[in-house]
Amino acid sequence: MRLLAVIKRDLLKFRRNPVIMFLSLVLPIVYLIILGNSFQGKLKGLPVAVVDLDGGPAARDLARRLRAIESGPGTFELIFMKDQEAAIRGIREGALKGAVIIPPDFTRRSLARRRAEAGLFLDNTDAISASTIRETMRRAFEAIEIEYYPVREERARKYLRDIDLYRRIDYGQSLVPGVVIMAIFLGTLTTGAFNLVMDRFLGIEESYLLTPLTKGDIVTGLIASGVIITTITTLMVFILSILITGIPLWGGVPQFMLLLFIILLTTLGLLSMMFLLLGRVSHPRIVGLLTGFLNVIFFFPSGAVYPIESFPRWLKAFAKVNPEAYAVHAFKSVLFKNAGVGAVWGDMAFLLAFTGIMMTAGILAFKRTL
Amino acid sequence: MDNAAIEVRELVKKFGEITAVNGVSFEVREGEFFGFLGPNGAGKTTLIRMLNTLLKPTSGKAAVAGFDVVKEPDEVRRAIGVVPQAMTSDLDLTAYENMDIYGRFYSIPARERKERIARLLEIVGLAERGNDLVATYSGGMRRRLEIVKALVHRPQILFLDEPTQGLDPQSRRTVWELLKGFEEEEKLTIFLSTHYMEEAEELCGRVGIIDYGKIIAMDSPEKLKGELPERDTVLLELPDPAEEMVRALKEFDFVLDVKRENDTLTLSVKNGAHVTPLILSRILEFGKTVTSVNIKERSLEDVFIYYTGRSIREEEARKVSRFIGAGVPSKLVQR
Numbered sequence: 053m054r055l056l057a058v059i060k061r062d063l064l065k066f067r068r069n070p071v072i073m074f075l076s077l078v079l080p081i082v083y084l085i086i087l088g089n090s091f092q093g094k095l096k097g098l099p100v101a102v103v104d105l106d107g108g109p110a111a112r113d114l115a116r117r118l119r120a121i122e123s124g125p126g127t128f129e130l131i132f133m134k135d136q137e138a139a140i141r142g143i144r145e146g147a148l149k150g151a152v153i154i155p156p157d158f159t160r161r162s163l164a165r166r167r168a169e170a171g172l173f174l175d176n177t178d179a180i181s182a183s184t185i186r187e188t189m190r191r192a193f194e195a196i197e198i199e200y201y202p203v204r205e206e207r208a209r210k211y212l213r214d215i216d217l218y219r220r221i222d223y224g225q226s227l228v229p230g231v232v233i234m235a236i237f238l239g240t241l242t243t244g245a246f247n248l249v250m251d252r253f254l255g256i257e258e259s260y261l262l263t264p265l266t267k268g269d270i271v272t273g274l275i276a277s278g279v280i281i282t283t284i285t286t287l288m289v290f291i292l293s294i295l296i297t298g299i300p301l302w303g304g305v306p307q308f309m310l311l312l313f314i315i316l317l318t319t320l321g322l323l324s325m326m327f328l329l330l331g332r333v334s335h336p337r338i339v340g341l342l343t344g345f346l347n348v349i350f351f352f353p354s355g356a357v358y359p360i361e362s363f364p365r366w367l368k369a370f371a372k373v374n375p376e377a378y379a380v381h382a383f384k385s386v387l388f389k390n391a392g393v394g395a396v397w398g399d400m401a402f403l404l405a406f407t408g409i410m411m412t413a414g415i416l417a418f419k420r421t422l
Numbered sequence: 423m424d425n426a427a428i429e430v431r432e433l434v435k436k437f438g439e440i441t442a443v444n445g446v447s448f449e450v451r452e453g454e455f456f457g458f459l460g461p462n463g464a465g466k467t468t469l470i471r472m473l474n475t476l477l478k479p480t481s482g483k484a485a486v487a488g489f490d491v492v493k494e495p496d497e498v499r500r501a502i503g504v505v506p507q508a509m510t511s512d513l514d515l516t517a518y519e520n521m522d523i524y525g526r527f528y529s530i531p532a533r534e535r536k537e538r539i540a541r542l543l544e545i546v547g548l549a550e551r552g553n554d555l556v557a558t559y560s561g562g563m564r565r566r567l568e569i570v571k572a573l574v575h576r577p578q579i580l581f582l583d584e585p586t587q588g589l590d591p592q593s594r595r596t597v598w599e600l601l602k603g604f605e606e607e608e609k610l611t612i613f614l615s616t617h618y619m620e621e622a623e624e625l626c627g628r629v630g631i632i633d634y635g636k637i638i639a640m641d642s643p644e645k646l647k648g649e650l651p652e653r654d655t656v657l658l659e660l661p662d663p664a665e666e667m668v669r670a671l672k673e674f675d676f677v678l679d680v681k682r683e684n685d686t687l688t689l690s691v692k693n694g695a696h697v698t699p700l701i702l703s704r705i706l707e708f709g710k711t712v713t714s715v716n717i718k719e720r721s722l723e724d725v726f727i728y729y730t731g732r733s734i735r736e737e738e739a740r741k742v743s744r745f746i747g748a749g750v751p752s753k754l755v756q757r
Contacts, residue, residue, distance in 0.1 A: 053526050053529045054526065054527055054529060056526070057523050057526030057527055060523060060526070061512065061515070061523045064514070064515055064519060065512060065514045065515065068514040068515070068555070069514065255506070255508035255509070255510060256510045256511075256512060258476065258506050258508065258510055259504075259506065259510035259511075259524075259571075260527065261476055262474055262475075262476065262499060262502070262504045262506075263499060263524070263527040263528065264496055264499050264500050264527065264528060264529075265527055266496075421475070421476055421477060421478060422471065422476045422477055
């Protein structure tokens with residue numbers, strides 16, 4: 053009864069705060085839309101100058117291909133200039149991201165099968181833009197080269213045909229596991245141990261420390277109410293994400309139940325961890341300070357935004373003990389590949405062990421006195 | 423003592439260099455209304471928190487309802503009800519929900535809990551507002567709720583830490599009446615801490631006066647006042663008191679001292695209530711008319727001044743700043 057009373061108290065308080073309920077639903081989606089688009093969006097409309105000092109057919113062909121990129125993928129916004137000095141000055145002043153200078157002998161050298169070079173000037177202080185321009189230009193130049201190869205050599209070329217094992221996931225859909233994990237993270241940060249911090253800050257904690265509630269009652273009660281609240285809000289966020297992005301749950305009820313179990317297990321693990329981290333904190337400002345830090349160290353190395361394989365070795369090592377990495381892997385596997393328990397049992401085993409360790413440590417570390 | 427509800431022996435609590443409670447010993451008998459009087463920062467809250475199992479003593483022993491506060495904290499918690507100095511009810515819940523959840527913490531069966539809550543809310547005049555959120559309550563209503571919340575589980579001993587702090591005089595008197603009623607009806611032992619002299623005098627059968635973590639006097643308010651040298655203060659206001667009249671008043675055996683300040687005479691006398699008519703007659707003989715008479719009888723404030731040489735009010739701000747300045751966590755120092 054005591055444990056249920058702790059849960060009831062927490063749920064009643066949550067129910068009386070519709071603003072928190074609303075924010076719990078909306079924030080994860082907004083957060084991930086902004087974050088995801090900031091990191092993964094393709095670069096478009098990079099201002100690049102083209103200075104054609106040659107005017108010959110090869111130079112015109114190159115310009116034509118660049119225009120095709122401009123009107124196709126739209127990576128560039130081309131500005132045709134006559135003065136190479138002005139173009140370079142434009143880069144230095146930040147008006148341009150790059151400039152292609154086609155020298156006067158470009159066509160002549162091309163026709164003579166001699167090495168024809170055009171200069172690519174880049175604002176290399178903006179590494180991402182510079183890298184995109186460099187790569188796109190390289191492909192445009194390769195395309196020119198191909199036309200000068202004899203047709204018979206085409207047979208010698210090696211082709212790679214890619215075959216998708218699973219249905220194609222568009223960009224919006226690929227963000228859904230991240231949205232779900234973010235909803236869990238925010239939920240676990242604003243329930244469970246956080247309520248204890250608030251009670252302590254408001255002086256309310258004293259009243260229930262004076263009752264026969266045990267450490268276990270307080271910790272597990274707050275974790276249980278946190279699990280209920282976070283799971284429900286995360287589930288609503290997930291359903292909303294499905295409706296917005298149109299991800300089909302082709303595995304039906306079993307797939308949905310497995311996803312629900314992953315949400316539940318992740319929530320339990322993170323809530324237990326929060327109790328260990330925040331169990332003795334007495335001011336909500338400390339939680340505020342920790343929020344950003346915890347979000348960065350757990351969410352970004354989770355693989356939700358960028359593949360873990362791209363991380364340096366030390367960050368990969370951290371990802372091995374990051375519960376969110378296991379949660380993201382399990383969720384992606386089940387959601388996108390309709391994987392069964394067999395494929396994600398390792399993730400689940402880790403999350404279970406993590407929960408057990410964190411909850412035990414959280415209860416032991418919790419102070420039953422002032 | 424067989425019927426000791428609270429038994430304290432050489433209890434000490436230190437916060438680093440500061441000794442908040444310094445070797446306190448006392449007993450409170452079952453059914454007694456006992457009060458601890460002292461300025462803020464004297465150690466009252468620290469002492470109560472040790473007896474309530476919220477703080478572990480540095481040394482010494484204390485038993486509440488026969489249970490050791492360190493070795494048997496669960497048993498102590500079941501036996502006591504506590505009204506902390508801070509308001510601890512959840513503002514987002516109704517009064518009924520607050521009490522119901524508190525009752526569940528003590529595993530009180532549903533029907534008993536419901537009846538008990540209804541009865542207690544009725545007694546403190548909150549029955550009609552029982553389903554309103556506590557956030558909508560006034561300070562006095564919240565304080566009444568705090569008291570009945572602590573009584574849901576029928577404790578043997580009720581601790582109240584500065585229960586009328588911050589309340590207006592009317593609400594304070596309401597709380598006093600409620601406490602007197604509960605003492606009678608629930609057969610409670612009540613342990614109250616306060617820095618209001620009149621509160622201790624009005625409610626407590628026995629009072630311990632605490633200063634700098636030590637008990638400096640303990641007895642019934644009447645006996646404590648009776649131990650003071652027999653001296654009352656009589657304040658008289660009259661226009662232009664003549665010097666020869668002041669000299670004449672000093673000739674009375676029962677007049678110990680006379681001070682004159684503008685139109686006010688302050689007389690230290692033995693047995694003020696009885697001798698004042700004689701003083702007034704003598705003044706009339708000088709053709710003067712007294713416009714105001716005020717006899718200040720001995721109070722617990724005088725007891726505190728007698729033992730410490732300072733008044734309680736003067737001590738308050740200084741002690742709180744001393745504790746916090748010395749590194750004692752501010753949440754442990756009640757203001």
